[in-house]
Amino acid sequence: TDAPIIITVPVAPVVDAVVSSNPTGCTTNDGQISIAATFSQAIEFSIDGGVNWSTNNTFTGLGAGTYNIFIRNTDGTCQVAYNVNPVILTAPNAPSITNVASTDITDCGLNDGTITITAQGGTAPVQFSINGGTTWQQNGGVYTGLAAGNYNIQARNGNGSCVVTGSIVVITAPVAPSISNVASTDITDCGLNDGTITITANGTGTIEYSIDGGTTWDQSGSFTGLAGGTYQIRVRNIDESCEVSATDVILTQPTPPTIVTVTSNNPSDCDSTNGQISIGATFNPTLGIEFSINGVTWQSGNTFTNLSGILIFSFLSIDTVT
Numbered sequence: 001t002d003a004p005i006i007i008t009v010p011v012a013p014v015v016d017a018v019v020s021s022n023p024t025g026c027t028t029n030d031g032q033i034s035i036a037a038t039f040s041q042a043i044e045f046s047i048d049g050g051v052n053w054s055t056n057n058t059f060t061g062l063g064a065g066t067y068n069i070f071i072r073n074t075d076g077t078c079q080v081a082y083n084v085n086p087v088i089l090t091a092p093n094a095p096s097i098t099n100v101a102s103t104d105i106t107d108c109g110l111n112d113g114t115i116t117i118t119a120q121g122g123t124a125p126v127q128f129s130i131n132g133g134t135t136w137q138q139n140g141g142v143y144t145g146l147a148a149g150n151y152n153i154q155a156r157n158g159n160g161s162c163v164v165t166g167s168i169v170v171i172t173a174p175v176a177p178s179i180s181n182v183a184s185t186d187i188t189d190c191g192l193n194d195g196t197i198t199i200t201a202n203g204t205g206t207i208e209y210s211i212d213g214g215t216t217w218d219q220s221g222s223f224t225g226l227a228g229g230t231y232q233i234r235v236r237n238i239d240e241s242c243e244v245s246a247t248d249v250i251l252t253q254p255t256p257p258t259i260v261t262v263t264s265n266n267p268s269d270c271d272s273t274n275g276q277i278s279i280g281a282t283f284n285p286t287l288g289i290e291f292s293i294n295g296v297t298w299q300s301g302n303t304f305t306n307l308s309g310i311l312i313f314s315f316l317s318i319d320t321v322t
Helices: none
Strands: 014-021 031-038 043-046 058-062 065-067 070-073 087-089 095-103 113-121 127-129 142-146 149-156 164-171 178-185 195-202 207-210 222-226 229-231 234-237 249-251 258-265 275-282 290-292 303-307 315-317
Touching (some): 014 087, 031 087, 095 149, 095 164, 113 149, 178 249, 195 207, 195 249, 222 229
Antiparallel strands (some): 014 031, 043 070, 149 164, 195 222, 275 303, 290 315
């Protein structure tokens, strides 16, 4: 007899468990698969259906996708498939920015701009940023009380994954007009309303003017046919923003003098010219006064002498007005 001959048969390894972790971000490849197995000799592992093999049972740096798990002996025998293939790694769903609405500053000196971001999908609660991801808020995408400037819109899942970038929103503030000059002319005579005010102003767009403190507005800075009084000067943009004011304008109107008395002395004889008329009047001393007994010629004195016997009419006038 000879020594016994032992013929051995390869022993197939057994997949005991597969542990997987999904990628943490929408575009990151940090998923992982670990395979636990029972074996009687050295084995190797594959997660692509047996195309590629590794003696390491842990596979890292994986992206989302479908993986078919196999193990075998390192001599290539006894290939065994995982009985619950495939293993699917999934990436989180990114939110989608569907709309970004904004409103500009309504008036000079205010910070009342707004941005409203609308998003769908993703992992709730979706977070939003208007400063390029420096800070995040779970505020439903509504921002108020904003100053003028550029805002970089972003959104991400509630767990911080999958940052998506939207548009750049530019919020503008109105520019106040500037008043460069206000010219006026007073009333020229009693009983007239011929005063004028001319406002000169500059702005970035169409502007409008007011001389009654903003009660009424006009797109022309020239106002005519004005009575005496105090006028409050205002200018603003056509969209009613950025009202600015200038010093009030006071238009003066001449005060009429009043004839108080008229005394006369008749000529002493038929051919005499020694008649006389004296006119007593009240008047504004700062304006002065002139007198006339025919409405044609005027003098500063109130007494007219060397008059003949004719019908005389008495007139008064402020000496600065004809």
